[in-house]
Amino acid sequence: MxxxxxxxxxxxxxxxxxxxxxxxxxxxxxxxxxxxxxxxxxxxxxxxxxxxxxxxxxxxxxxxxxxxxxxxxxxxxxxxxxxxxxxxxxxxxxxxxxxxxxxxxxxxxxxxxxxxxxxxxxxxxxNHPNLRRIMMDDRFVGHPLRKDYSLRQRQPFSNNIGLHLGTNPLPNTNEGRVNLNDFYNPNVLLNLGPSHPAMHGTLRVMCRVNGETIEDAACELGYLHRAIEKLGENKTYHQWIVYTDRLNYCSSLANNVAYCMAVEKMMGISITERTMVIRVMAMELARIIDHIVCVAINALDLGAMTVFWHFYYWREEAYTMIESMCGMRLTTSYTRIGGMSQDLPDNFVARMKRFVEEFPKTIDEISNLLTSNRIWIDRTRDVGVITKEEAIKYSLMGPVARASGVDFDLRRDRPYYNYSSLDFDVAVGSNGDVYDRYLVRMEEMRQSTRILKQCVDRIPTGPIWVDDKRVKIPNKQDVYTKMEDLIHHFKFFMDGVDVPSGDAYSSIEAPNGELGFYIVSRGGPKAWRMRVKSPSFMLFQNFEQVVKGGKIPDAVATLGSINIIAGELDR
Amino acid sequence: MSKDGSAMIFPMLLEEAAKWARKNSLWPMPFGTSCCGIEMMSTLSSHYDLSRFGAEVVRFSPRQCDMLLVAGTITTKMAPVLRTIYDQMLEPKWVLAIGACSSSGGIFDTYSVLQGIDEIMPVDVYVPGCPPIPEGFLYAVLHLQKIIEGKIPRALSNKPTHEDAVNAMTYKNCVSRTRDQVIKAGLTITPEYVSTEKSKQEGR
Structure with missing residues (x-):
């Protein structure tokens, strides 16, 4: 075919x-x-x-x-x-x-x-409808990803960008200001963010509201633009692993795997069986944490505090497990090109078994709290509806697209690692509202637990490092005792990995959707272009359209349900 | 009041009493932008429970807060927003720079990231880590309580005023420092652009 x-x-x-x-x-x-x-x-x-x-x-x-x-x-x-x-x-x-x-x-x-x-x-x-800068300030001079723009050339400004509605015209105002005391003014401009209790992280949405109905909205982003893509061109492949943690910091394990997979594909390396299973488990654990954060914060925004406290217990458990795996809670850097930084700890299997046994009970408890809760249903059903056509048109992916009825999951459609041998279902919704997204996320957590259960029983024994001189980091003990390994170690960290020239796009089904890395290599230890295809970017684009016509509290509910992570959105 | 109803008097200076009250009822203004913000959430939630130290009433209104928690990378685009929030807070106020990014720019030494919030505001406690573990966060709050009590002197050496902050953030400062570099790099900053930008700054 x-x-x-x-x-x-x-x-x-x-x-x-x-x-x-x-x-x-x-x-x-x-x-x-x-x-x-x-x-x-x-x-x-x-x-x-x-x-x-x-x-x-x-x-x-x-x-x-x-x-x-x-x-x-x-x-x-x-x-x-x-x-x-x-x-x-x-x-x-x-x-x-x-x-x-x-x-x-x-x-x-x-x-x-x-x-x-x-x-x-x-x-x-x-013919572009609205061609203006998106990440950088409008007053910025130059184009940062061009090769002749220096990495450290900062251009700060003393004030924030004013209220605007994109290309949509601002309402007529007296002397340029809207009289906020005029209750019946149908054209009040409302600024949400970048530091606002209802806006997560650094998101900013500017709306024109009539009463409480949002009639027009424009998003301003780039408040967390940290030049991760530019850094990808300035750091070696090995050094850049740490930056992948900081893309979607709620599920850094998945980012690590996605990135290392892309580089390995370019180098033609196939990792060992054991590493494969560990990576699958890492990704599923990341999915669970990410969905916990999303559901808990969404519920917290709508006033359901209990969910937050109750779920966070398991998040802490997962974090403790991750900490025992790689020594960090949030910014994990667990994978290496061709292997893992560390093998699994001794007590990992027992701990994971407890997790997969106990965690589904909490999911059920949370479901009991929310799924048939009148207030929750009233706040979420038919709110922030994204139709199937719209989801495809806007290139949405992940749980949001699935909630709208797009049956698209890369784990099943283009299986990588050992997903084809694992037994799991893809949750697909029908209405595409906040409620469906919540249900899809809850079901995905159950399915992830199911995958973890299957994996934890059959972790193969064997090496975690692929036997390839190009990428294998020598054992620390050998480095101190053997001359050859010492040289190799030195060369590896000073020169980096040599990736053959060419370009490749590789992606995984990250918790938020398709996370892809498009790497253009000209040979040598640094990428020529490191493109991160982030799910949040597409989701936030659609958010601008979804909130129009809804109420302000609905916008908050919608934002919580699509789980925008600023680190990934702005990169 | 003691148990039998008689009044007890604590011989204490009003200043001391105020210090004691302040230290145990810090109202945080969370400014979590990225990864550290997630760890801040962990610290505030049930497992680590910052409320044990009297600092759990998270309010997003800067005028009601006295402890600014800057957790996460501050970009140059975000810097004016952060300074505005700092200026809106009433005295006495304290600032915690949580994590490597807000302390020094961290691993992001790039064209869009502010290299440490101390360029634009005074900082009382720096918390290292990328991100710091919640225990580190708690330690910083405890350390701040000691500063409020007066047990540890408050660092006043680097206290940028509003004007300093604006200078640090403005194009004026940037141009004078790096204009040659920009021109050397072959970018399109013309002298006209610079002069208009300068006159705009002076006009303001």
């Missing part, structure tokens, strides 16, 4: 376009011109055979060294087909000053992604 699809694409789209396969065997189509890029994407989407109807990612990278041809930038689309479960990548070379064409007519989710490319690279997209 997959091969024939590749053949079909090759025959259909080969006229004048270069078609190649990347280091993972996925198809890459080089478009001829910006118009051709958008048209090809649309063709691939509407074609009954290919049906690449899901825009996974849109990004760019700097081609200042000219390796990929004559052009300053390369624009990249990642398309995914929900039916065929296959990926295709579209690329386009752009010269300095060339304009690209916006694809947001065909894929609505491209809106913010294109804004990010504009912000980071200065590529202008024609």
């Amino acid at each position: 997959k091969n024939s699809l590749a053949e079909q694409i090759k025959t259909r789209y080969s006229d004048g376009r270069k078609i190649e396969t990347d280091s993972l065997g996925e198809i890459v189509i080089w478009a001829k011109s910006p118009t051709d890029m958008v048209d090809t994407a649309n063709d691939l989407k509407n074609d009954q055979e290919t049906r690449y109807n899901y825009l996974t990612d849109l990004t760019a990278y700097d081609n200042v060294d000219g390796v990929d041809g004559d052009g300053r930038f390369v624009l990249v689309y990642q398309l995914y087909s929900l039916e065929n479960r296959s990926r295709v990548r579209l690329k386009l070379l752009l010269r300095e000053g060339d304009h690209a064409k916006s694809v947001s007519i065909h894929f609505t989710g491209a809106n913010w992604l294109e804004r990010e490319v504009f912000d980071m690279y200065g590529i202008i997209f024609d």
Whole structure:
């Protein structure tokens, strides 16, 4: 099936376009011109055979060294087909000053992604509905991800960005100010965040409200933009592992695994059986913690304190377990390229067995508290509804998309590690409201516990490190006693891992959705481009639309249910 | 009042009494932006329970708070917001810089991250760690209580005023320091842009 699809694409789209396969065997189509890029994407989407109807990612990278041809930038689309479960990548070379064409007519989710490319690279997209900076301040000069922008070139400003509603016009006001005392004013501007009890972390939403109904909303992000992607180009592959912890800090184990998996795929390393199972367990544990935080905080925002206190007991248990595994509670850095930093501790199996036995009881208790609770249902049902079509249009993924009825789970659709041999169900909702998202998350926690139960009984014995000189970190004892290992150790940490040139996109089903790493390597120990495809970014884009027409308290409920993590959103 | 109803008098200076009251009823203003904010949540929740030390009434209104908990990376875009919150808090106020990022920028020495909040506000206690464990957090609060009591002198050496903070955050300062670097890097900062930016700053 997959091969024939590749053949079909090759025959259909080969006229004048270069078609190649990347280091993972996925198809890459080089478009001829910006118009051709958008048209090809649309063709691939509407074609009954290919049906690449899901825009996974849109990004760019700097081609200042000219390796990929004559052009300053390369624009990249990642398309995914929900039916065929296959990926295709579209690329386009752009010269300095060339304009690209916006694809947001065909894929609505491209809106913010294109804004990010504009912000980071200065590529202008024609026909874009709202092309302005997204991460950096509007007053920022230069484009930080270009290779000629220095990593440490800071440009601070003395005041915050004022209220605005994106491109939507601000209401007419007297002398530029809205009279807040006028109760019947239908155009009151309301600022939520970036430091606000209802807005988590550093999110900021600006709304135009009529009474309590939100009529217009615009999100401002970038308050936690820490340049993680730029750091990816300045640190070695090994050094960058610590930055993956700080993407989605509620589930750092999953990020570690996703990143190391991407690098390993590029190097052609297959990890040992034992490491595989440990990593699967780490990911599922991360999923449980992340969902605990999401459900607990969502309930806390709506006034259900008990859930928070009750769930956090198990979160602390999980954290204690994680601490025994890798020595840190939150920022774990557990994986290494080709292995793990440490083997499992001795008491791990007993502890995990207790966890999988006891934790489902708490899930049931929480379900008893919330699932049939009148107040909870009133606050959450038919609130923040995302339809199935909208979810696909906005490229939503993870529990949010599944709650809307999109049957999409990478663990099942494109299994990695030993997920194909594990027995679990994918929870799919139907209404796409806050209540369904809550139910999906609760069910996923049960399923994760089920996976953990299966894993903990069959952890294979054997080495955790792959036997590969390129990546294996020598044993500390040998480093102190053997000359060869000492040299190797020194070379490894001073020079880093040499990743063959090429590019690859690899993703996992992280707790929030599809977390992908798109790595462009030019050889050597540092990545040329390190792109993080984060689920929160797409979810927050949709949030802007979902809250329109709802009440302000509904916006709070919706925000809690889609679980935006600022570290991952802004990167 | 003692058990039999007679009044007892504690010979205590009013100042001492105020110190005692302040130290045991700190009202935190949480400013958790990233990873450390999650650990702050753990500290406040049932397992570690910050309320044992009288500091659990988390209020997001800066005017009611006296302890600013800065937990997480502060970007240059966020810095003015943080300073505004600090300015809105009433005296006496104390600031805790929780984690490596808010203390020094941590591992994020990049174009968008403020290298330590002490560039824009005075800090009483720095908590190391990335993120610090909840015990470290509790230790910092206990340490702060000692500072309030007067057992440990309060560090006043680095106390940026509002003007200093604005200077640290403004383009003016940045331009004078790094303009040459920007031009060397071949970026598009023209002299006209700089002069308009400067006049804007002076006009304000």
